[in-house]
Amino acid sequence: MNVTPPKSLGELFLGFLSIGARSFGGVMPWAHRVMVEERRWVDEADFAETIGLCQFLPGPNVGNASIVYGKRWFGLAGALVAFLGLFALPFVWVLALFALYADFAATNPTLRAVVTGVGAAGAGMFIGTAVKLGRVLARRPAALALIATCFLAAGIGRVSLFFVLPVSLAIAIFCARRGLL
């Protein structure tokens, strides 16, 4: 496949703008569509590798990817431009939507009920995602034990992640080095 990186900061900005603008129901599929299929900035393998890295890093996956690719093509200016392009429209839209919602929700209990229902469905999507990702890992007892412990500590016990993350990460890296994960 012929890969042609963006030629200008303007092109980079517009590409990420169009990812952000259309990213209903998740940014990742749109990032793939724009960068790999439509504009052919990168190939499949490159995209998968970069997203893999960004999933391991803290922070929003595609936000991090905008930094990594922006840096690769245009240095600091590229990283900033790609990041701003990605967030510009969604930022405005989410605030507008929320302002609109807050306005109507004050007097309308049905609207509040509908939005709470959307939230519960969103919660279900998280649970579904966790099961999807967890199924692959669950063959290892140590992985299952880690998932359960993290859930009990963070979800049920409401222990701060600032404590749970470092502790569980230390245990998990130890297990991984022993070949248990």
Add this chain to the structure above:
Amino acid sequence: MTLLELTLYFMLLSLISVGGMPSVLPELQRYAVDVKQWVTPQEFIQIFAVGQAAPGPNVLIAALIGWKVAGLAGALLALAGMCGPAAVLAWWVADLWDRFKGSPWRTAIQRAIAPIVVGFILSGGFILATPGTPDWRLWAIAAATAAGMLLTRINPLWFLAAGGAIGGLLLS
């Protein structure tokens, strides 16, 4: 003072947000609702819902919390705080990560993070579906959505729409 606190908190949250916003949702809820009382548990699920329904990365939930606390300045600072430290890390690590391709430590870290992220995302889902006292109606919507997502290949936006419709019928 609140602005400073808000920004610093999101900067810290940014650094532990391995796996993105879903992973740190339990922590954000704990702090914004339980500790600081910036928003009520019911508002939190509604903020989350608006964030899910709007296009864009789901870190925008940070902007909405900031907006609730301190208006536009709060929204901008919360989002910048949530993305900034992680972005700086991505900037530095990208090259390093390539260099350590095939290193046993890189593999160990990748393997170690996966189950932890799953545990946190699960926690986030559970906490969102349980604002205040457990409510079977919210759990039913969440369970049905999770099942639908695992068993079908329907666009997730339809589940959000269905959740809204069922919520309108059952919850009002």
